[in-house]
Amino acid sequence: MSHSADSHIRDLRPSRAARLRVLWRKWDRALHLSETVFAFGLVGFVALMVQSRLSPRNLLLGSGSSSLWVVAVLAVALLSLIVFVKRQQPKLAPRTKDAFVGTLVLLTSIAAFKLMLIFQMDILAGYFIGVPSAFFLFLTPVAAPAMVLRLLMKPAHVIFFSVLHALCMAFLLEKAYLFGAHVLVSSMVGAMFIAQATTRSTLHLAGFKTAIVSGVMGLLVALAWGGSFPILSVMDPRLALQEYSVIETGIWCLVGAMMGGWLSSVVALTLTPLMETLLDYTTDLKLLELARMDHPLLRELVLKAPGTYHHSIIVGSLCEAAAEAIGGNALLARVASYYHDIGKIGRAEYFVENQSHMKNPHDGMKPHLSAKIIISHVKEGKVLARDYKLGEAITDFIMQHHGRSMVSYFFNKAQQEAAQPGSGSSADGVSEEDFRYPGPNPKTRETAIMALADSCEAATRSLVDPTPARIEAMVHKIVNKGLNEGLLDEADITLREIRLASKAFTRILLGLHHHRVEYPDQERGLPKHTNVTPITKTNKGS
Numbered sequence: 001m002s003h004s005a006d007s008h009i010r011d012l013r014p015s016r017a018a019r020l021r022v023l024w025r026k027w028d029r030a031l032h033l034s035e036t037v038f039a040f041g042l043v044g045f046v047a048l049m050v051q052s053r054l055s056p057r058n059l060l061l062g063s064g065s066s067s068l069w070v071v072a073v074l075a076v077a078l079l080s081l082i083v084f085v086k087r088q089q090p091k092l093a094p095r096t097k098d099a100f101v102g103t104l105v106l107l108t109s110i111a112a113f114k115l116m117l118i119f120q121m122d123i124l125a126g127y128f129i130g131v132p133s134a135f136f137l138f139l140t141p142v143a144a145p146a147m148v149l150r151l152l153m154k155p156a157h158v159i160f161f162s163v164l165h166a167l168c169m170a171f172l173l174e175k176a177y178l179f180g181a182h183v184l185v186s187s188m189v190g191a192m193f194i195a196q197a198t199t200r201s202t203l204h205l206a207g208f209k210t211a212i213v214s215g216v217m218g219l220l221v222a223l224a225w226g227g228s229f230p231i232l233s234v235m236d237p238r239l240a241l242q243e244y245s246v247i248e249t250g251i252w253c254l255v256g257a258m259m260g261g262w263l264s265s266v267v268a269l270t271l272t273p274l275m276e277t278l279l280d281y282t283t284d285l286k287l288l289e290l291a292r293m294d295h296p297l298l299r300e301l302v303l304k305a306p307g308t309y310h311h312s313i314i315v316g317s318l319c320e321a322a323a324e325a326i327g328g329n330a331l332l333a334r335v336a337s338y339y340h341d342i343g344k345i346g347r348a349e350y351f352v353e354n355q356s357h358m359k360n361p362h363d364g365m366k367p368h369l370s371a372k373i374i375i376s377h378v379k380e381g382k383v384l385a386r387d388y389k390l391g392e393a394i395t396d397f398i399m400q401h402h403g404r405s406m407v408s409y410f411f412n413k414a415q416q417e418a419a420q421p422g423s424g425s426s427a428d429g430v431s432e433e434d435f436r437y438p439g440p441n442p443k444t445r446e447t448a449i450m451a452l453a454d455s456c457e458a459a460t461r462s463l464v465d466p467t468p469a470r471i472e473a474m475v476h477k478i479v480n481k482g483l484n485e486g487l488l489d490e491a492d493i494t495l496r497e498i499r500l501a502s503k504a505f506t507r508i509l510l511g512l513h514h515h516r517v518e519y520p521d522q523e524r525g526l527p528k529h530t531n532v533t534p535i536t537k538t539n540k541g542s
């Protein structure tokens with residue numbers, strides 16, 4: 001082999017760094033190591049740093065060194081848990097963004113708690129001589145991180161972060177580890193109550209409920225401590241509590257923990273809108289605001305594209321029922337449906353649902369141009385979603401509701417035109433790609449449901465005689481078409497869930513069209529339809 005050929009092969013060989021990168025990516029894919037190591041490394045490091053009074057020297061050589069090994073044991077145990085979850089229950093594993101945000105929230109909370117232990121409690125206890133120091137400990141809004149995280153992510157992830165949070169808090173307090181149980185209980189109930197909050201004002205109610213449970217827990221912990229305060233090692237020894245009886249301390253802790261529980265909801269109420277905006281999260285509270293019919297985009301949709309508005313509301317009902325049937329996020333599915341076709345606002349008259357009493361503008365147009373206009377509503381919708389700050393979650397629905405499907409009506413028209421003699425081209429020369437939506441295909445259960453609901457609504461609307469049998473047959477046909485064409489291939493949805501969603505669609509559509517269904521006594525004198533094959537008008541892509 002010549003010298004130049006040899007050097008050419010050497011050039012093609014991946015460099016050492018590239019090989020390492022590939023190896024790392026392999027590991028990373030298997031274990032999601034980067035996020036796991038990042039999360040635990042950072043939490044463990046900061047917890048240790050604050051425990052050793054922010055000094056690396058103390059950490060390695062001083063009293064903190066034994067804690068280092070405690071954290072190591074804890075980290076290995078939790079890492080095993082993470083690897084187990086990632087491998088056995090990958091659906092439960094948090095997204096990288098959620099892992100980062102959860103870690104950040106925990107770090108902030110732990111650092112603030114430690115700083116408060118070092119400075120604030122001494123100062124407060126010095127000011128309020130008649131009040132036991134334990135009161136100030138329980139006053140801290142320990143449920144706030146879990147409440148904020150519950151508004152941003154799935155309950156399973158909140159449990160994970162809350163356990164970690166409680167362990168770190170217990171660890172910071174050394175002998176007062178029971179406080180960790182108080183943190184865990186307050187976090188769990190806080191997260192549970194806040195998840196039931198339907199408006200921002202009911203967040204306060206969630207705070208009051210959390211306050212009651214936190215208060216009881218504070219009392220129990222104080223009673224378990226038996227009147228002594230086991231965290232004096234980090235505080236001024238002059239603040240010893242011997243002069244307070246168990247009952248007195250218990251009552252103060254009860255009041256402190258109740259106030260802390262309520263404060264948690266105040267902190268969550270303040271931080272959540274900030275995090276929604278900064279980190280592009282779509283919380284249930286934001287969804288409820290978007291669901292209001294006075295949102296400027298929905299008002300414009302009613303005025304400029306009333307047919308699309310009506311279609312979107314029905315798709316919302318279909319998606320909500322189907323998502324409830326499969327245990328999905330029904331609120332997200334319903335609200336996203338309202339906005340899925342907002343891209344039609346600019347050219348409403350080109351879409352079949354808005355053409356009831358007017359000439360079809362597609363008549364006389366080239367099929368390529370017609371398809372381009374129809375397809376453009378997806379990208380137009382994305383632009384409007386960005387301008388009106390609808391958030392990533394709603395934008396995903398807009399982009400994925402047609403997946404990579406084709407505008408087959410205009411594709412067939414283009415093929416027919418091309419096949420005509422004298423056109424100068426052939427039907428095979430028509431590119432499928434020109435008639436495909438940009439996609440991507442639906443990725444989640446909710447977006448998959450919407451893709452099906454969208455087609456079902458459009459098709460059922462165009463049924464000449466929507467009898468129950470025809471509606472059922474139509475839903476069945478659309479679901480099968482979606483499965484056969486690979487529309488649902490990338491979605492995290494099972495066949496059982498698709499069947500449940502189809503049943504929900506049929507139930508809602510039957511309810512909506514019941515007034516149009518002809519009953520035997522109304523059919524007298526009319527020709528009988530025995531054919532259950534759906535009869536449709538031309539569907540030009542809703």
Ligand SMILES: [Fe+2]
Binds near residue numbers: 401402
């Ligand atoms: Fe659409």
Ligand SMILES: [Fe+2]
Binds near residue numbers: 311315340341454
């Ligand atoms: Fe639609």
